[in-house]
Amino acid sequence: xxxxxxxxxxxxxxxxxxxxxxxxxxxxxxxxxxxxxxxxxxxxxxxxxxxxxxxxxxxxxxxxxxxxxxxxxxxxxxxxxxxxxxxxxxxxxxxxxxxxxxxxxxxxxxxxxxxxxxxxxxxxxxxxxxxxxxxxxxxxxxxxxxxxxxxxxxxxxxxxxxxxxxxxxxxxxxxxxxxxxxxxxxxxxxxxxxxxxxxxxxxxxxxxxxxxxxxxxxxxxxxxxxxxxxxxxxxxxxxxxxxxxxxxx
Amino acid sequence: xxxxxxxxxxxxxxxxxxxxxxxxxxxxxxxxxxxxxxxxxxxxxxxxxxxxxxxxxxxxxxxxxxxxxxxxxxxxxxxxxxxxxxxxxxxxxxxxxxxxxxxxxxxxxxxxxxxxxxxxxxxxxxxxxxxxxxxxxxxxxxxxxxxxxxxxxx
Numbered sequence: 001x002x003x004x005x006x007x008x009x010x011x012x013x014x015x016x017x018x019x020x021x022x023x024x025x026x027x028x029x030x031x032x033x034x035x036x037x038x039x040x041x042x043x044x045x046x047x048x049x050x051x052x053x054x055x056x057x058x059x060x061x062x063x064x065x066x067x068x069x070x071x072x073x074x075x076x077x078x079x080x081x082x083x084x085x086x087x088x089x090x091x092x093x094x095x096x097x098x099x100x101x102x103x104x105x106x107x108x109x110x111x112x113x114x115x116x117x118x119x120x121x122x123x124x125x126x127x128x129x130x131x132x133x134x135x136x137x138x139x140x141x142x143x144x145x146x147x148x149x150x151x152x153x154x155x156x157x158x159x160x161x162x163x164x165x166x167x168x169x170x171x172x173x174x175x176x177x178x179x180x181x182x183x184x185x186x187x188x189x190x191x192x193x194x195x196x197x198x199x200x201x202x203x204x205x206x207x208x209x210x211x212x213x214x215x216x217x218x219x220x221x222x223x224x225x226x227x228x229x230x231x232x233x234x235x236x237x238x239x240x241x242x243x244x245x246x247x248x249x
Numbered sequence: 250x251x252x253x254x255x256x257x258x259x260x261x262x263x264x265x266x267x268x269x270x271x272x273x274x275x276x277x278x279x280x281x282x283x284x285x286x287x288x289x290x291x292x293x294x295x296x297x298x299x300x301x302x303x304x305x306x307x308x309x310x311x312x313x314x315x316x317x318x319x320x321x322x323x324x325x326x327x328x329x330x331x332x333x334x335x336x337x338x339x340x341x342x343x344x345x346x347x348x349x350x351x352x353x354x355x356x357x358x359x360x361x362x363x364x365x366x367x368x369x370x371x372x373x374x375x376x377x378x379x380x381x382x383x384x385x386x387x388x389x390x391x392x393x394x395x396x397x398x399x400x401x402x403x
Contacts, residue, residue: 037377037387044379051302055331124332128301131334131403139378 001066001074007177008119009063010081011186013071014222015110016056017082020072021230022103023049024237025090034093041139045100048132052125059121073241077231078224085168087221087230091161094154097143098161104137105199106172106192113187122185141203148207155208162204163212170217172196252287259292260285262320266312269305270382273351276309280339283330292317292325297335299403300383337384337403353385354399363399365390373397 005013026046033039057068064071085103090096111133114126147158173189173196180186204211220226240247263285264277276282276296284295294313298306310327317325337356340348345355354363362373370392377387385398 037379040377040381041379044383047302047304047383048300049302051300055301120332124334125301127334128331131336132300135378135401135403 001070001076001079003064003066003075003079006063007180008185009060011176011180012056012060012063012122014081014083016053016060016071017080018086018103018107019049019056020053021080021082021086021233022100023047023053024233025086025088026096026100028090029096038093042096045136045139048136052129052132055125055128059125069241073238077226077234080221080224080226080230080234082221082230083168083171083174084218084221084227085165085171087227087233088165088168089229091164092157094147094157095161095164097140097147098158098165100136100140101144101203102165102169102200103172104133104140105203106169106196107133108137109192109195109199110187110189113192116184117186118184144203144209145207148204148209158207159209162209166212166214167216167218170214171219171221174219174222256285256287258320259287259317259322262316262322263292263294263313266309266316269308269312270384271348271351271353273347274344276313278341278344278347280341280344281309281335290322290324292322294325294327295330296327297330297333297339299335301331303383305382335403337400340400348400352397354388354397356400356402358402363388365393365395366397367395368393 023046026042026049029042030039030046033042053072054068057071061067061071085099088099108130111126111130114122115130117123117126144158147154149155150158173193176186176189181188201211264275264282266276268274268276268279268281271279279299281297281299282294283297284293286293294317296306296309296313306329310329313327314325340355348355349366352366354366357363360371362371362375364371365373365388368390370390372391373388374391375386376389376396380387380398384401384403386401387396388399389396
């Protein structure tokens with residue numbers, strides 16, 4: 001699909017792709033969650049994220065001239081703008097929860113800041129999204145504390161998840177288009193970092209988990225350079241529209 | 250005057266649409282009917298969704314169109330508005346009464362845990378922060394031991 005992006009469309013696609021890819025990953029737990037309550041929780045969170053993605057694709061598509069379905073189903077991996085942390089495979093429950101805790105802590109700060117956006121559409125989506133992601137964050141943080149401060153096995157797995165995810169957290173704070181930030185359209189992600197560090201440190205301390213040292217940080221997702229996992233995910237996500245173009249039901 | 254009557258009729262028809270997930274309540278009870286306006290022969294309805302991903306949003310739009318058609322308004326346009334963001338504070342007193350009657354604890358920001366809608370006890374606990382719909386959570390009463398749903402404060 002041909003896509004000529006403006007900076008605003010690009011910034012909207014970053015957020016939309018983050019939400020859809022993480023939502024899709026969480027939906028993969030349906031039928032596999034360790035508890036019935038978690039089955040409900042992960043599916044509900046996935047639904048919220050996919051709803052956020054739809055609203056954001058609608059805004060982005062108004063600029064690029066595409067419908068939300070075209071943006072979700074007809075772009076190839078290099079056209080996706082999600083941060084790499086969203087597309088990593090679910091791993092075990094600890095990995096899924098640790099990722100959700102990190103990403104939702106970021107999403108709360110991002111959407112809080114975006115409620116003051118000078119762009120009406122972004123401000124309106126932010127005002128709704130922030131309430132949803134706050135709920136997700138509370139749930140994920142509670143679980144990370146329970147796993148970290150749980151049995152030796154759950155502690156070990158939670159620490160391994162935190163360590164493995166850490167190099168993917170830096171990309172969340174990558175610089176945005178200077179004009180968009182300057183005009184108050186999009187929050188400056190780098191300014192969110194201290195509050196994110198503090199929120200994550202609080203959760204990790206309660207979970208008796210060690211905060212990893214900052215080292216090499218992975219990046220590339222925002223410019224379409226993805227891990228091998230995204231292609232596999234898209235193969236499933238996009239199958240129907242690729243095999244039966246224009247199919248509806 | 251005639252226009253006022255027609256608008257009132259259109260509004261009543263849209264307001265009567267039950268929520269697909271909690272049919273005891275109408276979308277008006279839930280505070281989701283944002284606006285009804287007449288533009289010539291066209292009825293323009295604005296719905297404010299509870300959660301961005303709530304699957305009930307699409308059937309609600311279809312049901313509103315159908316209810317207006319039954320009331321004699323063949324041409325209806327239903328749009329979704331996100332601002333102002335829907336909040337559980339928009340549920341009307343009538344809506345709160347119907348929720349409690351249906352065994353669903355109405356949202357209550359003043360309480361850490363909702364009161365049991367069956368026996369009234371304030372001694373309840375959370376079973377699951379997520380329920381059968383995005384807007385509800387599962388609780389249990391520690392007095393009468395019955396599980397119940399509670400509408401989330403949102």
